[in-house]
Amino acid sequence: MQLPLVLLLLSLPGCLSIQGPESVRGLEGGSVTVRCDYKPRWETYRKWWCRGAYWELCRTLVRTTGSQLEVKRDRVSIGDNQSHHFLTVTMEKVRQNDTDTYWCGISKTGRDLGAPIRVTIEPEGTLLTTACYPTNGHAGVSSVSYSR
Ligand SMILES: *[C@@H]1O[C@H](CO)[C@@H](O)[C@H](O)[C@H]1NC(C)=O
Ligand SMILES: *[C@@H]1O[C@H](CO)[C@@H](O)[C@H](O)[C@H]1NC(C)=O
Numbered sequence: 001m002q003l004p005l006v007l008l009l010l011s012l013p014g015c016l017s018i019q020g021p022e023s024v025r026g027l028e029g030g031s032v033t034v035r036c037d038y039k040p041r042w043e044t045y046r047k048w049w050c051r052g053a054y055w056e057l058c059r060t061l062v063r064t065t066g067s068q069l070e071v072k073r074d075r076v077s078i079g080d081n082q083s084h085h086f087l088t089v090t091m092e093k094v095r096q097n098d099t100d101t102y103w104c105g106i107s108k109t110g111r112d113l114g115a116p117i118r119v120t121i122e123p124e125g126t127l128l129t130t131a132c133y134p135t136n137g138h139a140g141v142s143s144v145s146y147s148r
Contacts (some may be wrong), residue, residue, distance in 0.1 A: 016051045017042060020104050023118035025128055031092045034117055036104035045083040046107040049089045053101040055114060061090070063107070 019039040038047075046066045052058030062071050062078040063088070070079040075092045086103060099121045105114030116128035122128065 005100070009049065010104045017113045018104060019116050020115045020117050023120065025122060026045075026091075026094050027126060027128060028094060028096055028121055028124045030094060031090055032094055032119060032121070033076040033091075034089045034102075034104065034119075035086050036089075036115060037086045037135055038106060038113075039135060040085055042106050042113070043080075043085065047078060047080050047087040048103075048112075049078050049104050050105060051100055052103075055103065055116075058103055091119070096121050096123060125147075 016039070018036055020034055020036035023034055023093050024034055036047075041062060046064050048060050048063040050058035050060045062074045063074045064071055064078055064080045068080050068082050070077055072078075075094075076089065077092075078089050080087045089104060090104075091098060098119065100119060102117050102119050103114040104117065105112050
């Protein structure tokens with residue numbers, strides 16, 4: 001028996017409302033910038049950047065105030081472009097131990113919305129090849145398959 005696709009989509013956190021790149025890579029000592037696009041209607045909600053593979057347990061590093069003002073804490077900053085519906089996160093002076101799964105998300109009543117992003121920091125001297133990451137794909141959706 002096949003579960004209807006729409007049910008799967010609805011059961012995933014925020015996959016229809018916010019999306020970012022599946023993965024990004026950076027070099028130790030450099031900075032990494034991630035852009036997440038969200039659907040209109042969420043402009044004035046607070047946006048956040050969270051670290052940890054598990055959605056429920058991830059640690060929020062920075063959170064906007066619901067305005068476009070950039071918020072910075074330690075090496076991480078987050079900004080929200082409300083007229084173009086995207087948030088931008090920059091992590092500076094990255095280290096290899098910053099490698100992890102992160103989430104960009106939107107605070108709302110009930111369950112927040114979020115999209116997972118794999119961030120990998122390579123040692124200094126690694127040659128990063130330029131790659132195009134799909135901006136319309138979504139890890140949460142593409143990794144789901146259901147049969148029987
Ligand atoms: C929002 O993004 C657009 C397009 O990239 C840019 O022209 C505009 O200046 C940005 N607004 C803010 C407040 O950063
Ligand atoms: C991560 O690595 C840096 C050095 O590259 C070190 O100073 C820091 O303590 C490490 N952090 C953790 C949590 O291991």
